[in-house]
Amino acid sequence: MNIKLLLPVLALSLTVASCSKEKTESTSMDTTVDSMALPAQDSAMTETMPMDSMQAVTPVNYVSNDGKTTFTLTPDTGNGTVVVKNETDGKTYNMKQEVSGSGEKYVDENGYYFIGHQGEFYFGKDGKDLVTGKMK
Structure with missing residues (x-):
């Protein structure tokens, strides 16, 4: 990257x-x-x-604002993709990087997204934030 x-x-x-x-x-x-x-x-x-x-291959860790959900992002800058893993429920999302005005935005084929901006994150689906938080 x-x-x-x-x-x-x-x-x-x-x-x-x-x-x-x-x-x-x-x-x-x-x-x-x-x-x-x-x-x-x-x-x-x-x-x-x-x-x-x-x-x-350096993973980046995030924790939700309520402390109940953690995510690990493992980027592959060569492909412009990341694997987003919800460590709490074990689900993984293979996402591609999209153009973003500020920060980084990743989306998958099912409408899930992960946005990282200034140490904060937004994880959601179809434009609705499901989990928000900060980088660990």
Whole structure:
């Protein structure tokens, strides 16, 4: 999910590659400089990927305002999906991420949704909140 982290790393890599290329162009055009710059970009991207993969399996826990219901979200940022598990009753919901004006919104094919925003959550169905609460 963390494309926000990948973009600055990619921009920095391109800047470094551009600077290396400009120095070479002032003396002569050497194609080996371009090929040498590419591994730096690849290594920067490779270093970022494991962190994104680790974030993809880090569960996030929530508890209802009355303290009776807990949810665990296990995101898969590569697919833009989450598994929402109601730890109280054992039900799981496979949800896809939807565009949201603020925060994160996930919905499943049966109309259930989970919205997380500023440490709070809303779980419901067909536009009606069933459980609300906060991140643990």
